Amino acid sequence: MPSEIIAGSETTSTVQLPREESWGYQVNHLARLLEGALRDRIARHGVLPGAFAQLLALFERDGLSQSELSSAVHIDPSTMALTVRRMERDGLVTRSPSLRDRRQTEIRLTRHARELQSTLIGRAIEVNDLAKKGVDDADLAVVRRVLAQMIANLLNDVERAPS
Amino acid sequence: MPSEIIAGSETTSTVQLPREESWGYQVNHLARLLEGALRDRIARHGVLPGAFAQLLALFERDGLSQSELSSAVHIDPSTMALTVRRMERDGLVTRSPSLRDRRQTEIRLTRHARELQSTLIGRAIEVNDLAKKGVDDADLAVVRRVLAQMIANLLNDVERAPS
DNA sequence: TGACATTACTTGGCATGCCATGCATACTGT
DNA sequence: ACAGTATGCATGGCATGCCAAGTAATGTCA
Numbered sequence: 001m002p003s004e005i006i007a008g009s010e011t012t013s014t015v016q017l018p019r020e021e022s023w024g025y026q027v028n029h030l031a032r033l034l035e036g037a038l039r040d041r042i043a044r045h046g047v048l049p050g051a052f053a054q055l056l057a058l059f060e061r062d063g064l065s066q067s068e069l070s071s072a073v074h075i076d077p078s079t080m081a082l083t084v085r086r087m088e089r090d091g092l093v094t095r096s097p098s099l100r101d102r103r104q105t106e107i108r109l110t111r112h113a114r115e116l117q118s119t120l121i122g123r124a125i126e127v128n129d130l131a132k133k134g135v136d137d138a139d140l141a142v143v144r145r146v147l148a149q150m151i152a153n154l155l156n157d158v159e160r161a162p163s
Numbered sequence: 164m165p166s167e168i169i170a171g172s173e174t175t176s177t178v179q180l181p182r183e184e185s186w187g188y189q190v191n192h193l194a195r196l197l198e199g200a201l202r203d204r205i206a207r208h209g210v211l212p213g214a215f216a217q218l219l220a221l222f223e224r225d226g227l228s229q230s231e232l233s234s235a236v237h238i239d240p241s242t243m244a245l246t247v248r249r250m251e252r253d254g255l256v257t258r259s260p261s262l263r264d265r266r267q268t269e270i271r272l273t274r275h276a277r278e279l280q281s282t283l284i285g286r287a288i289e290v291n292d293l294a295k296k297g298v299d300d301a302d303l304a305v306v307r308r309v310l311a312q313m314i315a316n317l318l319n320d321v322e323r324a325p326s
Numbered sequence: 327t328g329a330c331a332t333t334a335c336t337t338g339g340c341a342t343g344c345c346a347t348g349c350a351t352a353c354t355g356t
Numbered sequence: 357a358c359a360g361t362a363t364g365c366a367t368g369g370c371a372t373g374c375c376a377a378g379t380a381a382t383g384t385c386a
C-alpha cells in the first residue's frame with residue numbers, strides 16, 4: 001500500500017495529487033519560510049542565510065578547507081566557492097592557501113565572525129522556537145527522526161543513481 | 164524551556180549549535196534532496212521541478228492567472244513570471260491575455276502537459292515513497308501535522324513583520 | 327620516474343527564489 | 357469624470373543551488 005493516489009471524478013478517472021500530499025512541496029515551502037525568517041533576523045548583522053551552516057561548522061572547527069566545508073554542510077563545491085567568496089566579502093572569513101597542499105584553501109573565521117557567534121546562534125534559536133511553537137516535544141522528536149530517515153533514504157538514492 | 168543551547172567546554176563557555184539541531188538546516192537539506200530526486204525522474208519528460216507545483220495546480224483547475232497561480236503555490240509573482248515563461252518554452256502551457264481584465268494572463272495547459280499528467284504524478288509518488296521508506300505510517304501523520312503547524316507559524320510571522 | 331588518475335578549486339551556464347521598481351490597466355470615491 | 361489607489365505583470369539585481377568542463381597540484385603504480 002505505498003501511496004495515496006487520489007482519483008478525480010468517477011467519469012474522467014483523472015489522476016490527481018494535491019500539493020499538500022507531496023512531501024516535496026511541503027518541505028520546500030517550509031524551507032523557504034525558515035530561510036526567510038532567518039534572513040530577516042541576521043541581515044542586520046551582515047550575514048546571509050546561505051552562510052549560516054558554514055559558520056556553524058567553522059565555529060565547531062576553524063580552518064577547514066573548502067572541500068571539507070562542502071562535505072560538512074552537504075553543499076556542492078562549486079556552490080561553496082561562491083558562498084565562501086561572499087563570506088570573505090562580508091568580512092566573516094579569510095581564505096589562505098594551505099601549506100601542506102597548495103590546492104587547498106584554508107577558511108578561517110575573522111574576529112568579527114567569532115564575536116557574532118552567540119548572537120547568530122541566538123537568532124537561529126529564535127527561528128527554531130518560532131517554528132515549533134505549539135508543537136508537542138514528543139512530536140518534535142518524531143519529526144526529527146523521520147526527517148533524518150528521509151534524508152538518509154534520499155542520499156542513498158543519489159549514490160546508487162550516479163548519473 | 165524553549166531551546167537546547169549546547170554549551171561548549173566548561174572553560175570557554177562557547178555557545179554552540181550543531182547543524183542537526185537546526186530545523187532550517189535539516190529541512191533545507193531534505194528539500195534539496197527531494198527536488199533533486201524529482202528532477203532526476205522528470206527531466207526526461209522535459210519538466211523542471213520548479214514547474215511541478217504549478218502543473219499540479221493547473222491539473223486541478225486550468226486557466227488560472229499568474230497571480231492566482233502565485234498564491235496557489237506560495238511563490239512570489241516575479242518568480243512565477245519566469246517560471247511560466249520556462250513552462251511555455253518547454254511546451255507545457257500557453258499564455259494568453261484575459262478578456263475580462265487585460266492586465267491578467269491566463270495560463271492554460273497544452274495537450275502535451277495533460278498527456279503527461281499521470282506519468283508526472285507517478286514520478287512524484289515514486290519520490291514520496293522513496294522518502295518515506297521504512298517510516299511508520301503513524302509517524303508520517305505526525306510529521307505532516309507538525310510541518311503544517313510550522314508553516315502556519317512562520318506564515319504568521321511574515322504577516323506580522325511586514326518589512 | 328613518467329603516464330594516468332585523483333583531488334581542489336574556478337568558471338560558465340542554468341534554475342529557482344526573493345525584493346524593489348516600473349508600467350499598464352483597473353477600481354474607488356467624490 | 358478624474359485623481360488617487362490598487363492590482364497584474366515584467367525586469368533588474370542578487371542569493372543560492374546544481375552540473376559540466378577546465379586548470380593546477382597531488383598521488384599511484386608499472
